[in-house]
Amino acid sequence: MTGLLAGGGKPLFGDDRLLFDGGLPLGGGKPLFGGRLLFGGDYNPEQWDPPVWREDVALMREARVNTVTLGVFAWAFLEVDDDVWEWDWFDEVIGLLHEGGIGIDLATPTAAPPTWLHRAHPEIIPVDRHGIRYHPGGRLGWCASNPTWHEYSTRIARRLGERYGAHPAVRMWHVSNELGGGNRLCYCDASSDAFRVWTRERYGTIDALNRAWGTAVWGLRYRTFDDVVAPLASESGHNPSMLLAFDRFASDAHLGQFRRERDALRAAGVETPITTNLMLDVGGSVADYAQWTDDLDVVAIDHYTKAADPHRERELAFVASRARGLDRTKPWLVMEQSISAVNWQRRNAPKVPGEAIRDAVQHLAHGSDSALFFQWRASASGVEQYHSALVPHAGTDTAQWREVVRLGGILDRLGEVAGSLVEPSRVAILADIPAKWAWEEGEKPHNGYPIELSGRRWHEAFSARGLVPDVVAPSASVTAYDLLVVPGLYAVDDALAERIGDAAAAGTTVVIGHLSGIVDEENRVRTGGYPGAFRELVGVFGEELAPLLEGEEVVLASGAVAVDWTERLRAVDAEIVDAYATGPLAGLPAVTRRRVGAGEAWYVSADLRDGFEDLVEGVVAASGVRANVPVVAGVEALRRVGREASWLFLINHGDTDAVLPASGYELVGSTPVTGSLALPAGAVAVVREAE
Template sequence: MRSTPDGHGLLFGGDYNPEQWPASVWREDIALMREARVNTVTLGVFSWAFVETDDDEWDWGWFDEVIGLLHDAGIGIDLATPTAAPPTWLQRTHPEIVPVDRNGSRFHQGGRLGWCASHPVWHRYSSRIARRLGERYGRHPAVRMWHVSNELGGGNRLCYCEESSRAFREWARDRYGTIDELNRAWGTAVWGLRYRSFDDVIAPLASESGQSPSMLLAFDRFSSDALLGQYRREREALRSAGVATPITTNLMLAVGGSVADYSHWVPDLDVVAIDHYAVMADPHRERELAFVASRARGLDRTRPWLLMEHSTSAVNWQPRNPPKAPGEMIRHSLQHIAHGSDGALFFQWRASASGVEQYHSGMVPHAGSDTRQWREVVELGRTLERIKHVAGSLVEASRVAIVADIPAKWAWEEGQKPIHDYPIEASGRRWHEALSARGLGPDVVPPRADLTAYGLLVVPGLYAVNDATAGAIAAAALRGATVVVGHLSGIVDEENRVRTGGYPGAFREMLGVVGEEFCPMLAGEQIVLTSGSIAIDWSERLRVTDAEIVDTYAEGDLVGLPAVTRRSVGAGRAWYVSADIRDGFDALVDAVITDAGVRARLPVAAGIEAVRRKSDSSSWLFLINHGDTDVEVRTSGLELISGDSIDGSIKLAAGAVAVIQERTSG
């Protein structure tokens, strides 16, 4: 598999939109890029209307000039197909490509991603622009990587038009084979919603009531596959035009995001690339960043990934958009690199003066280069040069993993549930924070990953699971791993049908328990456990069939019943945590770690995040101080940012980052 362009160190730069500025600004941009040591820009993301000014009428001159300026300056290009921004002339000529919402109303021109992934007219035009770009620039020495569209599905994930219905019917026919199997999978016997044939299947437009969660999950899967199909069409148009360099697109993995099932996209991506924007209202946003970065590397542990977009400072789309604190942009960038990214790219190079994103920060802010923000950009560029040999290395293999799955999140969110305002993915982040703080450096992997290397496997909120995944998790325990199954895991199958016979259906036999009844709590309620731990939001009426009781409910209707259990399984153990434990969670984590026999492989110090990247010949320890006090950490080697030799320990200032090339024995 390919990775990021070889021989260019860590990639640094961002989206460049010269069409927003007069040509007189372009040379100033190049000079500033060289000052900041920018080595890569993403070009052309929103340029379609400027290179194809009308149907099959082309203006390449200005684009050739910009590419020439970048090439002469030694700045590499990640060239985008501009299909995130269909031109107004195309939407006016073919309004049928514009998506339809769930109420059956078609959107209008004026935004971005204004296309339906299933529409054949869109397929024709989007493939043509990709092919023309590939023919013109596919062999240009400055173009080192290609970027298909932008944030596929980030606004047009679901379309309910007639073409989407037609494509959904064919997708369902391929998946289920017969209409009887579709009826079984979707549970259409409920409310008498039986289909006579596949001709009855349409996109799930809004009805007067709730709809089958199985059908809605199927449409989520179909929509993910349709977006992947769009990526493949554009990629193949580029390849047919002679493009031989890496091709990728930018994925969205943030907590709360659920655009596509990216575990199925990885084989088609020469580079796993993501966008990430910090949630400024989150006081511990660096922890969410670490979880998302771990998910990115967990998609493919055999190669580095790439941070394609993040922000230098404020964004424009959150409820309130404060700037990042001094040093936070550098810290975030290096944190992503610590977790395996081979660079730090931004949206965007120069902050826009107009348009929807005019208050989204850029590497060059509205106030220009005599600013704190620009000086930090320049400092980051110098830092990345000092640590450039990290490029190509991988994050050190872990023996601890958390299983996370986007379709399981969809399954939980589709249809009516026992609790409706519950973010099922939050427990995964909480486990990641706790395990990271103990020096265990957990991976976050999709269910399809190879689980054989892990001694501790945490399965939090894996609501929907197929038999193969359940079997692989049970096999891990049989081999000797400690498996921790969290509440709301294994409840439904891959079609969103409840596994009957008791919760947590898919894992019931492995765990030796039977859940009889869900007992979600009202807002503000809590239950004390015998250990003194406190549970909120979620509890269950549980009985043990073949397991040891570790903790019980100490009050309420569930008093005396098991809350946490443990069972020997082959050479390993299987824990079940049936409650959403908050106070006392750390003690639970410590007990699980002791049971698993896994040990810290990274330094542990208050407020310090430690991550190690390794190559065949070197290792680099990243130490990031997220706290507000100086911290001393035991380590030895050459600190690359300062150039200092470290012998035994380093005192890391509040908010600082150290990258230590460690001494190796022999």
């Protein structure tokens, strides 16, 4: 296959790159992990006495664990003082794991600077927006722009690479941990210095910066780049264009940290894959990961479901689709998830029986080649002592351990899917972290409005129809899809707006959601009518943004109900699909549709509570896309395809049994399937499909 949907359609990548590569060839074309799914998680042996290490390896073998992430928080135990090293204990642990057949994802331990480093160089600790430096005692206690930090962090990476880079047990490297997760923004002098360099490189001249940021407002004009500083707290709100620039700078600073540590490993002779664990939950805004993908040998994420979310499996699916969308050419990895409860939510309820297995298989269904967890053995002390682990506090005579062992057996039987990809989709949702930052920075018509949730809602609606949508970044080939939804893309540059218009002209059904295209890439409002960058594409003229007050509702002519957001529009060159029927906008367009070349462009100006499903039906019908997997209420179905086989993943999230059409060999239960498959409530199945 060459990037084409079976049966025809647009090329997914716009060229003839191979769709299936057997699991990321790195130089020699061998699969990344020997053609198997990774199972295991973070291992922190420094928390335990040596006799426990041997017990751990025996238990790992019992559970069929094949991979552990080692060393994430071990810096203080490796470099016990400045350039004073103790390797023997680490050598022993690595040797035990190797003897037990356990592969290692070796981390650079820069997530946890040792106390001696903080005492000697407190200037590496981040400063908050009020100009107050934090104190030691947590993790990620470093500023990504500090030169002293650069020196020490690259040294530990280089030493580890020199010592273990060629070790046969070390199959992958893991730079730091959750980069930017707790130290995304730092406002110290080093950050200001680096921000000045960054702005000079981005804008070239101070006049260009002043124009981009609109500094004429409030007389905030800069004379030279020396005037540029990190946006420390001021008496009033900061310029939203400056804040967005600082968000981008911070993302680039952490990418720079990844690159420094990666380059130190490569210079030390490391040839195996190098990655880091990205944080991609729906509301997450740690970094602009679309700019990181080319630097990662494989995309890897952490993802934790929210116990209070009654449909947390839907959020998992959305995040997994985002991970897949960062690089559709190869599988990705889940580096961390929880086997049961976490410790950082308001109420940390455990997962119900079977939920951890469903979560793991759901990640696999969406293209992951791993089921890795935080962590292997539950900590007895420290901040994360009540975070669940594969080996719980209560030990192995527990339902949780038995579920871990069961999961290990399932993953063993599913190993043949490693290296395959999720079947190409004809539907995509555009998501962009800087656009979310732009909406969050500065004062808005509806402050605190969760703009990113509309993307999840569209994803849920498409998934329920068996359409398996991709969630892609602005850099993706948007013309590859028959149906493209652009929900809440608040900031957009001219080039992307043009590419979206070209997709419509080429035959794509494009749906522009409310609050899309309002500002440019510098967070400056696009004047001349809403929706700004997409005004001509959708053929409407927006006069005024009209958020609703809390509890207020507006009824549309179709009977749909809008909450939170409406807009005063008039149709210039568009068909009115639905109109406001009540409130001050009564009689004005709410949803429009316009023919554009071979395709069309819809505009949805309202946040629809009721009637949203009817809207989805309309745009799906207009696009002509159809489900390629079975559609049964409560059952999530996806297909992974390889060079010589395909696998149908089925996850029953509902509380009733289901029967689905399928033929082939079911791997979880090791049984043949002819014509139909009975799937009990809460169960999973993976069918190697008959040719």
